[in-house]
Amino acid sequence: MTDYVSTIDDAPLAATPPQPLTRVAEASGAPARSPLLHGKWHKKDMPRERLINQGPAALSDAEMIVLVLGSGLPDHDVFSVARALLDRFGSLRAMLDATYADLDGIRGLGPAKKAQLLAIMEMARRSLVDKMRRRSLMNSPEAVESYLRLLIGGRPQEVFVSLFLDARHRLIRCEESAQGSLTRMAVYPREIVRRALTVNAASLIVAHNHPSGAVQPSASDCRLTHTLRDALALIDVQLIDHLVIGADSVYSFARAGWP
Known part of the structure; x- marks a missing residue:
């Protein structure tokens, strides 16, 4: 199984200025x-x-x-x-x-x-996690995206997270699978597969943030997605989606047809 290094080519955007205290x-x-x-x-x-x-x-x-x-x-x-x-x-x-x-x-x-x-x-974070544990995430994509934007949307460095789900697509646990710098992060598919087996997950949703704010996936993001999807299929675990989290938007590999 191939180890993977994700790279972001976009330069970071300036932080959003505070809103004025006006009527x-x-x-x-x-x-x-x-x-x-x-x-x-x-x-x-x-x-x-x-x-x-x-x-x-x-x-x-x-x-x-x-x-x-x-x-x-x-x-x-x-x-x-x-x-x-x-x-x-x-x-x-x-x-x-x-x-x-x-x-x-x-x-x-x-x-x-x-x-x-x-x-x-x-x-705020716990309330969203509780909502995801009580319902099928297949029916609540907005809750997943809201939680992930809250969890990693504002991080100054790349973070890769894995949401392990049971057979009814309810959240078992959410873990940070990798952390990186502003422009580089190493993700190891074999470790994610190992954790899926350990927690007895039936499916996964994975996500990472782009500190630059742009959500268009890179070529390396696409390679990782397909590598991880194929590796999980070998142990009969479904990769439901890979989300790229930006400051104000989210890219879904599943919605885009797994490019």
Whole structure:
């Protein structure tokens, strides 16, 4: 069985800039009105009130972080902390991959707030995993793609993951099968086959991310897909799909007819 090295030719894109903390009306071209009155926020312009009245989609990324944090520390208002987080990570998606240490050095963000952010992010991941374990993934491709975009879509380096499924296409477990650099990753099909046997999987969905954001597979991605598909067939395990995860889109080998 051939070992495989995947290479990305695309140059990485710049991180997505943080969204400004502005009212939706301003962004849409409606007459702008300052949310401040005598140095203080109008109550109806505060994130909590806007979420209640207009729904969560009306809030910017910074405002969502403000609601999660609730308050800042003395001399560091919560809005400044939210902007500092987006400046550090570039986007909410990149924040999902943050560790406790990654949050160090942000003024106004103490141990309790760090733990609060990490807990919210982990809750989002676990809720998607629970959804996948309760239903056939053949009937929930959107749940699979949402989970994978949450899991690896914002990683700064390539990551290859394997979703091992039972005979009813429910998730047994999800594992990182390989990690690489920004442009290179080694994937070993024989190890994935071995793990499929170990966990008694009946089928697999595999995926990897492109840190550049482009999802069009390379020639080496196609070779790996066919090598892995043939190797799994030898042990009567079906490769259901290979997904390439980008910043805003997903490529499916199965939907594309296994090119």
